[in-house]
Amino acid sequence: MSRRILELKDVKTSFYTHLGEVQAVRGVSFTLDKGEALGIVGESGSGKSVTSMSIMKLVQYPGKVKEGQILFKGEDLINKNKKEMMKIRGDEIAMIFQDPMTSLNPVYTIGDQIMEATIKHQGLSKAEAREKAIEMLKLVGIPSPEVRVDNYPHEFSGGMRQRAMIAIALSCQPDLLIADEPTTALDVTIQAQILELMKDIKEKLDTAIILITHDLGVVADVCSRIIVMYGGLIMEEGTAEEIFYTPKHPYTMGLLKSIPRLDLAEKQRLVPIPGTPPDLLKPPVGCPFASRCPYAMNICLEKMPEYTTSPTGHRAACWLEHPEAPKVEVETGVKRGAK
Amino acid sequence: MAEKKQEVLLEVKNLKKYFPITKGLFGGQTEYVKAVDDISFTINKGETLGLVGESGCGKSTTGRTLIRLYEVTGGEVIFEGAEIGHMTESELKPYRKKIQMIFQDPYASLNSRMTVADIIGEPLDIHGLASGEARQKRIFELLHTVGLSKDHASRYPHEFSGGQRQRIGIARALAVNPDFIICDEPISALDVSIQAQVVNMLEDLQNEYGLTYLFIAHDLSMVKHISDRIGVMYLGKLVEIADCNTLYEKPMHPYTQALLSAIPIPDPDITKNAERIILEGDVPSPLNPPSGCRFRTRCRYAMDRCAAEEPILQNIGEGHQVACHLMDEK
Numbered sequence: 001m002s003r004r005i006l007e008l009k010d011v012k013t014s015f016y017t018h019l020g021e022v023q024a025v026r027g028v029s030f031t032l033d034k035g036e037a038l039g040i041v042g043e044s045g046s047g048k049s050v051t052s053m054s055i056m057k058l059v060q061y062p063g064k065v066k067e068g069q070i071l072f073k074g075e076d077l078i079n080k081n082k083k084e085m086m087k088i089r090g091d092e093i094a095m096i097f098q099d100p101m102t103s104l105n106p107v108y109t110i111g112d113q114i115m116e117a118t119i120k121h122q123g124l125s126k127a128e129a130r131e132k133a134i135e136m137l138k139l140v141g142i143p144s145p146e147v148r149v150d151n152y153p154h155e156f157s158g159g160m161r162q163r164a165m166i167a168i169a170l171s172c173q174p175d176l177l178i179a180d181e182p183t184t185a186l187d188v189t190i191q192a193q194i195l196e197l198m199k200d201i202k203e204k205l206d207t208a209i210i211l212i213t214h215d216l217g218v219v220a221d222v223c224s225r226i227i228v229m230y231g232g233l234i235m236e237e238g239t240a241e242e243i244f245y246t247p248k249h250p251y252t253m254g255l256l257k258s259i260p261r262l263d264l265a266e267k268q269r270l271v272p273i274p275g276t277p278p279d280l281l282k283p284p285v286g287c288p289f290a291s292r293c294p295y296a297m298n299i300c301l302e303k304m305p306e307y308t309t310s311p312t313g314h315r316a317a318c319w320l321e322h323p324e325a326p327k328v329e330v331e332t333g334v335k336r337g338a339k
Numbered sequence: 340m341a342e343k344k345q346e347v348l349l350e351v352k353n354l355k356k357y358f359p360i361t362k363g364l365f366g367g368q369t370e371y372v373k374a375v376d377d378i379s380f381t382i383n384k385g386e387t388l389g390l391v392g393e394s395g396c397g398k399s400t401t402g403r404t405l406i407r408l409y410e411v412t413g414g415e416v417i418f419e420g421a422e423i424g425h426m427t428e429s430e431l432k433p434y435r436k437k438i439q440m441i442f443q444d445p446y447a448s449l450n451s452r453m454t455v456a457d458i459i460g461e462p463l464d465i466h467g468l469a470s471g472e473a474r475q476k477r478i479f480e481l482l483h484t485v486g487l488s489k490d491h492a493s494r495y496p497h498e499f500s501g502g503q504r505q506r507i508g509i510a511r512a513l514a515v516n517p518d519f520i521i522c523d524e525p526i527s528a529l530d531v532s533i534q535a536q537v538v539n540m541l542e543d544l545q546n547e548y549g550l551t552y553l554f555i556a557h558d559l560s561m562v563k564h565i566s567d568r569i570g571v572m573y574l575g576k577l578v579e580i581a582d583c584n585t586l587y588e589k590p591m592h593p594y595t596q597a598l599l600s601a602i603p604i605p606d607p608d609i610t611k612n613a614e615r616i617i618l619e620g621d622v623p624s625p626l627n628p629p630s631g632c633r634f635r636t637r638c639r640y641a642m643d644r645c646a647a648e649e650p651i652l653q654n655i656g657e658g659h660q661v662a663c664h665l666m667d668e669k
Binding site: 188270 | 500560598611615
């Protein structure tokens with residue numbers, strides 16, 4: 001059997017606001033295998049979260065997935081109705097949200113919230129579900145889970161709430177876990193705990209993970225493959241090594257140069273990306289990054305480039321990759337193992 | 340940096356800030372959250388001191404107490420030789436001109452009913468620095484300094500992006516020609532590509548106007564990038580302070596070590612093979628902090644002595660100060 005678990009084909013999601021159509025996701029395609037950790041990076045408004053919401057079919061009014069296919073285990077989720085989606089959500093695909101304070105229900109105990117999923121999807125009895133909840137809390141490293149299972153969310157700290165969220169997400173052993181900025185609201189020492197936990201889970205349960213974040217350090221740590229999004233489109237996709245050491249797209253290069261490196265002794269001046277991201281109410285005709293790109297050519301403003309894909313699957317949407325493009329001195333990514 | 344003659348601009352001695360919490364129906368019992376508990380450090384003229392720590396460690400409270408947004412509970416704040424921690428508001432006014440602040444949230448820190456010109460002009464009015472045409476000219480000049488244009492002056496904050504708003508906040512801080520600026524997480528709310536723009540600007544302004552910064556942030560990579568020296572706080576205490584390379588290369592306090600090792604480095608080869616010190620549990624409540632060393636409940640090296648006796652910040656050479664009993668063991 002193939003290990004392919006998810007395939008997105010040209011997914012487009014828009015929000016129909018009173019100002020007009022905001023094209024948040026403008027044609028996104030990628031695949032994901034079992035046990036693989038895929039990172040999606042991008043700035044706010046790049047469409048990374050809307051992509052994940054589209055997969056879960058959680059895009060709310062006035063938003064709508066207007067085109068494309070989302071094949072999960074070979075079946076198109078777009079055609080599923082509400083009831084069918086409810087069966088899949090929480091059972092086969094689970095999601096962890098950014099803000100653990102607002103994603104838990106304050107009037108139910110942590111235990112109740114974990115049990116809800118297992119009772120619904122796996123038909124466990126209440127007693128069995130409680131056992132399972134305690135087991136899950138133990139798995140995610142909550143101390144004295146027998147006591148904690150009866151606590152309410154407000155009795156948990158931020159890190160513990162995020163662990164509880166992960167416990168809920170994993171309780172039905174989903175095949176796909178989508179984590180949308182799971183550590184952004186947490187302190188670094190707690191972030192390290194959560195990332196360790198996610199790596200562990202991937203190894204133990206063979207869960208496929210989509211990790212959405214703006215932190216390049218986090219994806220470098222957890223993910224084997226990375227997608228870089230900008231202006232509702234995938235700009236570049238490759239293995240973690242390809243993205244960091246041999247990036248092809250000027251946006252990826254720009255991102256890598258604009259963050260300071262903790263491990264380098266000498267201070268280098270940061271190289272910011274000038275300008276601001278595009279307005280997706282009126283997305284540019286050509287490459288969305290063209291107005292901020294140091295290598296932009298005339299064609300970049302007129303036409304969106306096709307993907308050029310290397311044999312290893314490293315692809316980038318950039319006119320510089322075109323065979324007829326002028327050769328420019330392009331600066332490369334991070335120096336490998338620089339220390 | 341190190342060779343420069345060092346003139347102390349700000350000296351903080353045993354600074355304390357406690358927030359009272361009244362319990363019981365009639366407010367009979369009062370407990371205190373010791374947000375900042377007895378910290379001391381100095382900042383030299385023209386340097387940037389970074390202050391890092393996790394949420395709730397008291398780094399923002401320190402900044403806000405220094406600028407007297409909060410009343411000082413105890414200790415001294417000595418700015419250019421004058422004790423400003425306990426001055427009255429009128430005595431303090433000349434110093435308000437010298438110390439300014441840039442806030443974290445560019446959405447909340449600008450009055451949405453005021454135009455940009457009025458926001459930037461307000462400090463000029465308060466201190467009577469310019470009026471009429473001179474005021475207008477100064478505002479345009481400030482806008483230019485922070486990379487905005489004249490046309491922006493008559494607009495309102497909601498018309499700007501986060502990065503631009505932060506520039507407006509910086510222009511407001513610069514309006515009175517301050518010597519010292521407290522930057523309280525000035526880039527945390529911004530996107531990665533915009534962060535670099537603002538940080539570069541802060542560096543340029545420092546070089547141009549000889550500013551001194553206290554840079555408060557939780558992003559250690561950015562703090563390392565911008566600071567000359569760094570102080571690490573944990574639960575209201577300063578646990579380690581050193582110049583920036585020393586701190587990153589030879590962290591001595593177990594908390595600093597854990598904090599540094601927890602940061603994922605944007606380089607797959609390094610970060611995937613990195614050895615992490617994963618701290619257990621969470622930061623304890625500042626209402627009821629552990630006895631002795633406050634970090635001992637999460638420390639790998641905790642000894643009996645750590646519970647009994649509070650370690651004091653001691654010099655271990657070249658301005659590197661650490662508060663840990665392990666330093667005596669060696």
